[in-house]
Amino acid sequence: MSGGLLAREDELAAVARAVDAARAATGTVLLLEGPAGIGKTTVLEAARRVAGERDALVLSARASELDRAFGFGLVHQLLDRAAKPELLVGAAAHAAVVLDPTSGAAEDAGFAVLHGLYWLVANLAEQQPVVLLADDLHWADVPSLRFLEYLARRIDGLAVAVVATTRPQEPGASAELLDELRTSATVVRPGPLPREAVADLLTAELGAAPDAAVIDAALEATGGNPLLVSVLAREAASAGVQSPAQLAELGARGVAPAVERRLRPLGAGKSAAKRA
Ligand SMILES: Nc1ncnc2c1ncn2[C@@H]1O[C@H](COP(=O)(O)OP(=O)(O)OP(=O)(O)O)[C@@H](O)[C@H]1O
Numbered sequence: 001m002s003g004g005l006l007a008r009e010d011e012l013a014a015v016a017r018a019v020d021a022a023r024a025a026t027g028t029v030l031l032l033e034g035p036a037g038i039g040k041t042t043v044l045e046a047a048r049r050v051a052g053e054r055d056a057l058v059l060s061a062r063a064s065e066l067d068r069a070f071g072f073g074l075v076h077q078l079l080d081r082a083a084k085p086e087l088l089v090g091a092a093a094h095a096a097v098v099l100d101p102t103s104g105a106a107e108d109a110g111f112a113v114l115h116g117l118y119w120l121v122a123n124l125a126e127q128q129p130v131v132l133l134a135d136d137l138h139w140a141d142v143p144s145l146r147f148l149e150y151l152a153r154r155i156d157g158l159a160v161a162v163v164a165t166t167r168p169q170e171p172g173a174s175a176e177l178l179d180e181l182r183t184s185a186t187v188v189r190p191g192p193l194p195r196e197a198v199a200d201l202l203t204a205e206l207g208a209a210p211d212a213a214v215i216d217a218a219l220e221a222t223g224g225n226p227l228l229v230s231v232l233a234r235e236a237a238s239a240g241v242q243s244p245a246q247l248a249e250l251g252a253r254g255v256a257p258a259v260e261r262r263l264r265p266l267g268a269g270k271s272a273a274k275r276a
């Protein structure tokens with residue numbers, strides 16, 4: 001356990017392999033997949049640290065429901081900072097229609113543009129290994145997904161790793177493009193937290209180690225989903241809950257509103273909250 005990240009040894013090992021692959025110019029795509037609150041972003045943040053420690057250039061982006069209609073929105077977040085004029089040369093010059101604000105906007109993902117963006121990333125990776133972090137791809141705009149998929153199929157010889165997260169079966173996601181991306185990726189699915197990790201989270205929040213029966217009740221109520229465990233633990237702490245029965249009761253009714261608030265910032269996606 002480090003920095004509050006519990007029971008994610010396999011995921012961290014996969015992240016380390018991906019970063020090392022980038023450093024060895026055998027680029028790779030790692031896709032962290034799983035339901036809301038399972039801990040995808042938390043692993044992505046760990047990837048940011050690992051990549052930084054290993055001297056990679058980290059570029060990151062987070063898709064959002066609000067930006068989904070904005071063509072290349074995710075690519076802008078990822079690459080604007082790195083798209084220096086001296087890199088937009090040769091084949092990469094075709095990326096300028098997307099990334100150079102003076103050259104008029106392009107929102108379609110034609111081959112030349114995708115190729116240009118690919119070469120921009122390739123040029124960057126000539127200087128330093130590059131780790132691209134992309135959170136919440138289920139909300140990504142279509143042109144950006146096309147780019148990631150294009151890059152994924154050609155990433156082999158590049159000093160580049162893509163680490164991305166997605167919720168499967170999220171309504172409105174570009175399922176076909178995500179499927180295509182998945183075929184070029186290593187997919188890792190963080191699972192529910194094991195009992196000891198649930199106990200650790202409860203202990204941290206409650207200030208004392210809970211009884212075995214309280215741990216059981218928390219596991220039962222949350223299925224080991226770290227978001228649900230932490231919300232339940234926090235609510236239990238503030239309500240002064242002691243007994244497993246009280247905790248189970250909280251689990252049955254107390255967690256839902258807090259989780260709904262988190263999952264529905266825009267008033268959409270109710271089904272995701274329900275599933276969680
Ligand atoms: N391995 C872990 N150990 C301890 N706490 C964790 C762990 N994973 C996640 N958490 C906590 O659970 C909560 C949810 O995690 P996170 O935001 O990473 O989920 P997510 O899969 O990205 O969810 P979403 O699909 O909604 O973006 C956070 O508060 C995080 O701190």
Ligand SMILES: [Mg+2]
Binds near residue numbers: 040136
């Ligand atoms: Mg997340």
